Amino acid sequence: MAAAKKATLAVKRIYEPPADGDGARILVDRLWPRGIAKEKAHIDLWLKDVAPSNALRQRFHGKPEDWDAFRDAYFTELKEPAAQAAATTLLDRLRQGPVTLLYAAHDEAHNNAFALKLWLERHRKTRRPP
Structure with a gap:
């Protein structure tokens, strides 16, 4: 039996046009991007809780x-x-197919x-984040 193919996990600026291979397009910023109308954003989900805090x-x-200290x-x-719940949602989506983090x-x-x-790639083998 062949091993199941891992769904791709990509990263893209929200200002780039959507592509057929994007899969689930998930916005992972706490703030809505400037100059992007919600009805034209082509996002499937907005997970504010997985974004860094405003202070960070x-x-x-x-x-x-x-960069290292930020990470x-x-x-x-x-x-x-709250971040764990959002990360679990991301990992579940990733098990269903390709995901693009916006x-x-x-x-x-x-x-x-x-x-x-990077964090999701380390934790995608488990059912939920540690």
């Missing part, structure tokens, strides 16, 4: 040199009950969606 976001905004602090926040930040390598993707 403000502390590290525009400081890519602090560590964010991963700690992901242990909170974000609005300008920095494509240092943002919460990219950090969340």
